[in-house]
Amino acid sequence: MKNNIKQGLGHYVLYFLxxxxxxxxxxxxxxxxxxxxxxMPAPIAIVNTFIEYLQNGKLLTNIGVSLVxxxxxxxxxxxxxxxxxxxxxxxxxxxxxxxxxxxTLRPIPPIAWIPLAILWFGIGQGSKVFIIFLGAFFPxxxxxxxxxxxxxxxxxxxxxVYEIPKQKLITKIVIPGALPQIMTGIRLGLGNAWVCVVAAxxxxxxxxxxxxxxxxxxLSRPDIVILGMLIVGIFGKxxxxxxxxxxxxxxxxx
Amino acid sequence: xxxxILGLSVAALIGFTGCSGATVQDTETQASQADAEVTLxxxxxxxxxxxxxxxxxxxxxxxxxxxxVGADYTWQEFKSGPLVNEAVAAGEADLGFMADLPAIxxxxxxxxxxxxxxxxxxxxxxxxLVKPDSDIQSVADLKGKKVAYATGxxxxxxxxxxxxxxxxxxxxxxxxxxxxxxxxxxxxSGEVDALVIWEQYISQLVSDGQARVLADGTGVKRGxxxxxxxxxxxxxxxxxxxxxxxxxxxxxxxLSTDPEAAAQLVAEDFSVTPELMKxxxxxxxxxxxxxxxxxxxxxxxxxxxxxxxxxxxxxxxDSFINKSxxxxxxx
Numbered sequence: 001m002k003n004n005i006k007q008g009l010g011h012y013v014l015y016f017l018x019x020x021x022x023x024x025x026x027x028x029x030x031x032x033x034x035x036x037x038x039x040m041p042a043p044i045a046i047v048n049t050f051i052e053y054l055q056n057g058k059l060l061t062n063i064g065v066s067l068v069x070x071x072x073x074x075x076x077x078x079x080x081x082x083x084x085x086x087x088x089x090x091x092x093x094x095x096x097x098x099x100x101x102x103x104t105l106r107p108i109p110p111i112a113w114i115p116l117a118i119l120w121f122g123i124g125q126g127s128k129v130f131i132i133f134l135g136a137f138f139p140x141x142x143x144x145x146x147x148x149x150x151x152x153x154x155x156x157x158x159x160x161v162y163e164i165p166k167q168k169l170i171t172k173i174v175i176p177g178a179l180p181q182i183m184t185g186i187r188l189g190l191g192n193a194w195v196c197v198v199a200a201x202x203x204x205x206x207x208x209x210x211x212x213x214x215x216x217x218x219l220s221r222p223d224i225v226i227l228g229m230l231i232v233g234i235f236g237k238x239x240x241x242x243x244x245x246x247x248x249x250x251x252x253x254x
Numbered sequence: 255x256x257x258x259i260l261g262l263s264v265a266a267l268i269g270f271t272g273c274s275g276a277t278v279q280d281t282e283t284q285a286s287q288a289d290a291e292v293t294l295x296x297x298x299x300x301x302x303x304x305x306x307x308x309x310x311x312x313x314x315x316x317x318x319x320x321x322x323v324g325a326d327y328t329w330q331e332f333k334s335g336p337l338v339n340e341a342v343a344a345g346e347a348d349l350g351f352m353a354d355l356p357a358i359x360x361x362x363x364x365x366x367x368x369x370x371x372x373x374x375x376x377x378x379x380x381x382x383l384v385k386p387d388s389d390i391q392s393v394a395d396l397k398g399k400k401v402a403y404a405t406g407x408x409x410x411x412x413x414x415x416x417x418x419x420x421x422x423x424x425x426x427x428x429x430x431x432x433x434x435x436x437x438x439x440x441x442x443s444g445e446v447d448a449l450v451i452w453e454q455y456i457s458q459l460v461s462d463g464q465a466r467v468l469a470d471g472t473g474v475k476r477g478x479x480x481x482x483x484x485x486x487x488x489x490x491x492x493x494x495x496x497x498x499x500x501x502x503x504x505x506x507x508x509l510s511t512d513p514e515a516a517a518q519l520v521a522e523d524f525s526v527t528p529e530l531m532k533x534x535x536x537x538x539x540x541x542x543x544x545x546x547x548x549x550x551x552x553x554x555x556x557x558x559x560x561x562x563x564x565x566x567x568x569x570x571x572d573s574f575i576n577k578s579x580x581x582x583x584x585x
Contacts, residue, residue, distance in 0.1 A: 036343075036364065037363065037364040038343050038360075038363045038364045038365045039343055039344070052566075118445065119443065122445060123400065123430060123440075123445050123446070204430060204431075204432060204436075204440070204445075205430070205431075206400065206428045206429060206430050211431070214405075214431055215405050215431060217336070217340070218334075218336040218404065218405035218406035218407075218431060219336070219359055219363075219405060219406045219564070219565075220336065220339045220340070220343065220359050220360055220362075220363040220365070220406070221363060221566075
């Protein structure tokens, strides 16, 4: 019991040690006069900006806007990526039919779509959701197909022998079998969604964390830039943690 | 973004015509320039607001004046003042010219810079544009509309001023941070309802029938353009700073005696026709002098920006504006 607590404590000390070391080194560098406020502001400047932006409401508004965009784009990508992924896995002809287009579009970075996205969907929500969708779609799609491919072939043979209908095959064999890898795809997709929301909001946007970041750049305020970066990092981590927890519950047998 | 413009070779082309033996296209001339004791790294902006610097550049005045004090220069172009600030903060430029607001922002955030000369001012050099058929008829109509401008540029200040005259603030419009070069397309496609933009775009868009002026700086904003230098660099190389001022003075002389020739010379730098360039030149007063009026205006811009929350810490005008180099040149 005692040992357990000790172990737990040691774990958390180790877990938080690096960020604390970074903070101390950062603060020390500032006190030692190594930092210029206009290139690398002190930690306290970030805290002050955080409080300032919390008070004037800009922080929560921008986080809210970005969060909604991420969730919308991600859910869209999840639905489409999952559906097409399962589709190409169990219908070889559909795979052949779509392969060239999907594999050609895949290497194009979502950021490259921004100019077109603005022309097609405008400066508001639409273009951002589109970019996030592109960023999240491919990891989900690819991991879904790979997940199905990695299912032991004997399951499919058995299903054929017993003439199990396609619908049952999908719900009882394909999805449960591919789930671990699908979850990996979902986590990668969500990570990409955050990357894309910031990129999309930094070009032609009126709100969001990325907009806040580019505003900070234009106003020569690296403290705002760093605050924006931290927010993306922290929210991305929290959402990934939630997915990890969900993963554990869904895939008990692992 | 920080692409090194062909400037160097152009400078060589123009500046070394007097030098015997130096073939104009020869990039080796740059190597011989490297013998100079000190280099002035200029962060430029290709807009007619800075016509005197471009005239000095194209006429070879910069070359002549700087080489007279044993210096040479490099020339990098940026699309807005905030981007110049960034280059200077990163230690990649020693001198930049820009409008009042971005220079104030740089000083406010602690960059060690000082204004060493004026470049120009002109109330008509900056304007809010809308489509000719737009139903926006007054500044008050901008409420709730999408307005594109370069955040941190002096366009932001004009918009804030115009809005405040109507009892509105920047928060009453949907601001979109767009570089000047991207704004005309955004207006044309209907992505934004209005632009706040400077010359050459005003004259271009209006003469093409793509936009009309909703309001400009007349009676609202004098619109000063200034040159700032990194304080430390200026203190170490006062002669270089003075040479720069002299080159600008010579350019202003050309601009006042022969504006047609000046327009011809720099029109291409701003991608406008010489005729349009001449018209644009008429919208500005070009002078290196920092008069009491200029300083009062800059102080006003600073106070307003602080109130409007565009800057968060105050700027001491005395340490921001250093007239000593100007005074020595002008005697």
